[in-house]
Amino acid sequence: xxxxxxxxxxxxxxxxxxxxxxxxxxxxxxxxxxxxxxxxxxxxxxxxxxxxxxxxxxxxxxxxxxxxxxxxxxxxxxxxxxxxxxxxxxxxxxxxxxxxxxxxxxxxxxxxxxxxxxxxxxxxxxxxxxxxxxxxxxxxxxxxxxxxxxxxxxxxxxxxxxxxxxxxxxxxxxxxxxxxxxxxxxxxxxxxxxxxxxxxxxxxxxxxxxxxxxxxxxxxxxxxxxxxxxxxxxxxxxxxxxxxxxxxxxxxxxxxxxxxxxxxxxxxxxxxxxxxxxxxxxxxxxxxxxxxxxxxxxxxxxxxxxxxxxxxxxxxxxxxxxxxxxxxxxxxxxxxxxxxxxxxxxxxxxxxxxxxxxxxxxxxxxxxxxxxxxxxxxxxxxxxxxxxxxxxxxxxxxxxxxxxxxxxxxxxxx
Amino acid sequence: xxxxxxxxxxxxxxxxxxxxxxxxxxxxxxxxxxxxxxxxxxxxxxxxxxxxxxxxxxxxxxxxxxxxxxxxxxxxxxxxxxxxxxxxxxxxxxxxxxxxxxxxxxxxxxxxxxxxxxxxxxxxxxxxxxxxxxxxxxxxxxxxxxxxxxxxxxxxxxxxxxxxxxxxxxxxxxxxxxxxxxxxxxxxxxxxxxxxxxxxxxxxxxxxxxxxxxxxxxxxxxxxxxxxxxxxxxxxxxxxxxxxxxxxxxxxxxxxxxxxxx
Numbered sequence: 301x302x303x304x305x306x307x308x309x310x311x312x313x314x315x316x317x318x319x320x321x322x323x324x325x326x327x328x329x330x331x332x333x334x335x336x337x338x339x340x341x342x343x344x345x346x347x348x349x350x351x352x353x354x355x356x357x358x359x360x361x362x363x364x365x366x367x368x369x370x371x372x373x374x375x376x377x378x379x380x381x382x383x384x385x386x387x388x389x390x391x392x393x394x395x396x397x398x399x400x401x402x403x404x405x406x407x408x409x410x411x412x413x414x415x416x417x418x419x420x421x422x423x424x425x426x427x428x429x430x431x432x433x434x435x436x437x438x439x440x441x442x443x444x445x446x447x448x449x450x451x452x453x454x455x456x457x458x459x460x461x462x463x464x465x466x467x468x469x470x471x472x473x474x475x476x477x478x479x480x481x482x483x484x485x486x487x488x489x490x491x492x493x494x495x496x497x498x499x500x501x502x503x504x505x506x507x508x509x510x511x512x513x514x515x516x517x518x519x520x521x522x523x524x525x526x527x528x529x530x531x532x533x534x535x536x537x538x539x540x541x542x543x544x545x546x547x548x549x550x551x552x553x554x555x556x557x558x559x560x561x562x563x564x565x566x567x568x569x570x571x572x573x574x575x576x577x578x579x580x581x582x583x584x585x586x587x588x589x590x591x592x593x594x595x596x597x598x599x600x601x602x603x604x605x606x607x608x609x610x611x612x613x614x615x616x617x618x619x620x621x622x623x624x625x626x627x628x629x630x631x632x633x634x635x636x637x638x639x640x641x642x643x644x645x646x647x648x649x650x651x652x653x654x655x656x657x658x659x660x661x662x663x664x665x666x667x668x669x670x671x672x673x674x675x676x677x678x679x680x681x682x683x684x685x686x687x688x689x690x691x692x693x694x695x696x697x698x699x700x701x702x703x704x705x706x707x708x709x710x711x712x713x714x
Numbered sequence: 715x716x717x718x719x720x721x722x723x724x725x726x727x728x729x730x731x732x733x734x735x736x737x738x739x740x741x742x743x744x745x746x747x748x749x750x751x752x753x754x755x756x757x758x759x760x761x762x763x764x765x766x767x768x769x770x771x772x773x774x775x776x777x778x779x780x781x782x783x784x785x786x787x788x789x790x791x792x793x794x795x796x797x798x799x800x801x802x803x804x805x806x807x808x809x810x811x812x813x814x815x816x817x818x819x820x821x822x823x824x825x826x827x828x829x830x831x832x833x834x835x836x837x838x839x840x841x842x843x844x845x846x847x848x849x850x851x852x853x854x855x856x857x858x859x860x861x862x863x864x865x866x867x868x869x870x871x872x873x874x875x876x877x878x879x880x881x882x883x884x885x886x887x888x889x890x891x892x893x894x895x896x897x898x899x900x901x902x903x904x905x906x907x908x909x910x911x912x913x914x915x916x917x918x919x920x921x922x923x924x925x926x927x928x929x930x931x932x933x934x935x936x937x938x939x940x941x942x943x944x945x946x947x948x949x950x951x952x953x954x955x956x957x958x959x960x961x962x963x964x965x966x967x968x969x970x971x972x973x974x975x976x
C-alpha cells in the first residue's frame with residue numbers, strides 16, 4: 301500500500317529531535333505521520349475538553365503531587381528493579397526485571413488508570429467507561445474508579461470474558477459493571493468500538509478511561525505521560541544498581557502502553573537499544589497474529605492513524621494470540637513513529653515461544669508473569685543469544701495469575 | 715456546478731413542493747449483493763436522495779442494526795470497489811442523486827484519487843465520512859471538490875456555535891444534523907431541545923440541513939417538518955429489508971405525515 305494523503309512524510313532527524321524536545325504530539329495530535337483525531341464529530345468537543353483539562357492538570361503542581369502520593373500509598377510505587385540472576389545465567393546475559401507485576405492490581409495498567417481517574421474526578425465526570433482485553437485494564441479501572449468514587453462500566457469482548465474469568469470476578473467485586481461485547485471479533489478491538497459508542501451516547505458526562513497508548517489525540521500522549529513513571533524509575537534504578545545504562549530495554553507491545561512508558565526516558569540514550577515484542581500467534585504459515593508493526597500498513601482505526609492489520613480493502617482483520625492483552629490489530633502511533641525512525645526495533649514472539657519463556661521465568665525466578673509479559677521474556681532471551689553478556693532490562697508488565705485457568709484448560713484440552 | 719449541487723437541488727425541489735426531502739440509507743451488499751441494484755432503484759424512486767453505506771469492520775458511530783448489516787455485507791464480499799463497479803454498471807441509472815457513506819479507512823485503502831475519479835463515473839454526488847472531522851478533512855475534501863463531489867459535514871447537539879459555523883460553511887450537498895447523542899438506529903422521540911438545535915444549524919448553514927439518527931416514525935417526521943430541509947432514514951430501512959418488507963412502503967408512510975407541512 302502506498303502512502304496516502306493522511307500519511308505525511310517527515311525528516312527522521314527532525315522528528316526525533318522534536319520528539320525528544322517534547323514537541324510531539326504536535327498541536328494536531330500528530331507523531332509525525334501518525335496519530336491525529338479521526339472520530340465522529342460528536343466526540344470532538346469532549347476530546348478538546350479532555351486535552352485542555354489534562355494539560356492544565358499535568359501543569360498543576362497540586363495535581364502532580366496528589367498523583368505522586370496516590371502512586372506511592374495506593375499503587376505501591378516505586379516498583380523494584382529485580383536482578384534475574386538465574387535467568388541471566390541460563391541466557392548468558394545480565395538481566396533486570398522492572399516489576400510492574402508488583403504494582404497494585406498486578407500490572408502497569410494501574411499507573412494510567414489512577415492518573416485518568418483522578419483527572420475524571422477533577423473534570424467533573426459522572427461516570428467512567430473503559431475497555432479491556434486481558435482484564436488488567438478493566439481491573440485497574442474498576443479499582444481506580446472505586447478509589448476516586450465514580451461508577452465504572454467495563455466493556456470486554458465475550459471471548460476474553462471466557463479466557464480471563466478471574467479478572468471479570470475481580471472487576472465485579474470492585475463494583476464495576478462488566479458488559480460482554482459480542483460484536484466483531486468479540487475481543488479487545490470490539491470492546492474499544494463499544495466503549496467509544498458508550499462515550500458517543502453521553503460525551504458530556506462520561507469519561508472514557510482508555511487503557512492503552514492508542515486512540516484519538518490526546519490519549520496516546522496522555523497514557524504515555526501516566527506510564528512514563530516506569531522508565532523514569534527503571535533508568536534511575538539500573539544506573540544505581542549496575543552503575544551503567546542497559547544495552548537493551550525489552551517490552552511486549554499490544555497497543556503499547558507499557559512499552560512506551562518503559563522506553564520513553566531511554567529514547568535519548570542513543571546506545572540503549574529499544575526492542576518491542578509483538579504477538580506472533582501460533583506462528584503457523586498464513587495463520588493470524590497481532591504483529592501490527594511487523595506486518596501492518598498505515599491506516600486509521602479507533603481514532604488514530606497508525607500501523608494496522610488490514611486487508612487490501614481497508615477492513616480490519618481478525619487477530620490471534622494466546623495473550624488477550626496483545627490481541628489487537630493496531631498499535632499506538634508513537635510506536636509506529638519509533639519504528640519508522642528506526643529508534644526502536646519491533647519483533648514478534650509466537651505463542652509457543654511465550655509459553656516456553658513463561659515456564660522458564662516461573663521456575664528460574666519464582667515469578668509468574670502474565671502471558672503478555674512472557675512475550676517480552678521470549679524476545680529478551682532471543683536477544684541474549686545474539687548479544688552475549690548484554691545488560692537487558694525487561695518490562696515485567698504484569699503478573700500471570702489471571703492466565704492460570706486458561707493455561708490449565710489448555711493442558712487438559714485433547 | 716458546485717460540489718454536491720445535485721443533492722442540494724433534489725432537497726430544494728422537495729422543499730419547493732412543500733415537504734422535507736427524504737434521504738434513504740442502504741448498506742451496500744445487504745441483505746445480499748445481488749439485490750443491491752434493485753434495492754437501490756426502489757429507494758431512489760421512493761426517496762429524494764439515496765445514501766449508500768460502505769460496510770466497515772469497525773463501525774463505531776453505528777448502532778446494532780447497521781453493525782449487523784455491515785458484517786453480513788462484508789461476509790458476502792462487499793468492498794468499495796465492488797460497490798463502485800455495481801453503480802457504474804447500473805442501467806437504467808437510479809432516479810435520485812447518490813451520496814456515499816464510508817468510514818475513512820476503506821476509502822484510504824481504495825485511494826483518495828481513485829475515489830474521486832470513480833465517484834463521478836458511479837454517479838456519486840457527495841460523500842459522508844463519519845470518522846473524519848472537519849479539522850482533518852482537507853486531504854479528502856479537496857480532491858473530491860475538484861471533481862464536483864461534495865463532502866458532507868456532520869453537526870451534533872454538542873457542537874459549540876463557533877465550530878458549528880465552520881462546519882456549516884464547509885459542508886457541501888447538505889449539513890447532516892445528528893439529532894441525538896448516540897449511535898445510529900435509536901428509538902428516541904424527538905427530544906425537547908432538538909427543534910431549537912436544528913434551527914441553530916439551519917441559521918448557520920447555506921446548504922440544506924438534513925436530520926438523522928434514530929428517525930423511524932411518522933410522528934417524528936411530523937415533529938421535524940418545518941424545522942429541517944430533509945430527513946435521513948437509515949436503520950429503519952435496513953430493518954425493513956431484514957424482515958423482507960418493502961422499504962418503499964415505509965418511506966411512503968413517513969412522507970405522508972409531512973405533506974404540505976414544511
